[in-house]
Amino acid sequence: MEYTSRTFTLPKIVGLSEKQLALHIGLYEGYVKHVNLLTSQMNKLAQTGEDFGYAIAELRRRLGFEWNGMRLHELYFEPLEGGPKPLHADTALYTHLKTQYGSFSQWLDIFAKVTARGPGWALLNYDPQAQRFFHTWVADHEIGQLATLPALIALDHWEHAYLIDYTPSEKAAYVTAYLEALNWDVIAKRFDAIG
Ligand SMILES: [Fe+2]
Structure with missing residues (x-):
């Protein structure tokens, strides 16, 4: 297929x-x-x-x-898709992020800084066995992936993702723009689907 x-x-x-x-x-x-x-x-x-x-x-x-x-x-x-929507406090994802990181905004601050030189991805993974999140840096598309762990967010750090709108030194502004554009209804559903 x-x-x-x-x-x-x-x-x-x-x-x-x-x-x-x-x-x-x-x-x-x-x-x-x-x-x-x-x-x-x-x-x-x-x-x-x-x-x-x-x-x-x-x-x-x-x-x-x-x-x-x-x-x-x-x-x-x-x-x-669907435009920016906040993560509601009554979702399981909100509760679990708060448990591990103290608050949603503290988690957001940490995730926005997950970066490394070179092309790759910042992922928010969740391990349902241990009931904990991981911030993963994946070089290229495949190096550093944690086997079996679903990704709730995948933030593209390749230059092609932002170079028309930002210079490489402005990457933090691109990261902010992406995170502020998220429809959290979609991400909360991803978390619910993990079970
Ligand atoms: Fe990309």
């Missing part, structure tokens, strides 16, 4: 231009295309009857980059 690019209905976002978002969605669509291309090529090589094990292994090595690139961008764009 092939993956299909999702369509995101995005409102006007303060601090993220339409041009910036259109470019970024185009890149996301490229990841979806390459996931399909990689899996198709692996299948074709496997069916030839000849030994293409080394070539298939190389393609498989690329899959983590492309597949995570696809899924992380979906996590990124989805909570921009």
Whole structure:
């Protein structure tokens, strides 16, 4: 089964231009295309009857980059739909963030500073077994992912995510713009779905 690019209905976002978002969605669509291309090529090589094990292994090595690139961008764009909505105090997510970090605003302050040099992602993960959150830095799209832990937020720190609107030294303003644009109803539902 092939993956299909999702369509995101995005409102006007303060601090993220339409041009910036259109470019970024185009890149996301490229990841979806390459996931399909990689899996198709692996299948074709496997069916030839000849030994293409080394070539298939190389393609498989690329899959983590492309597949995570696809899924992380979906996590990124989805909570921009519907426009900014606050996290309500009666949600399970609010309660759990408050328990671990003291308050929602204290958590937000910490998350906004999760950053590192180089391309990658800042994730808010949750471990339902230990009932605790993790802030994860994922280099590229795949290095540093915590196995099995769902991501509630995926904040793209690649320069392509902001370079039309901000210089690299203004990245903190991009992070603020993204966090202020979030529809927390979407993220609260993600948390509820973890169980
Ligand atoms: Fe991106």
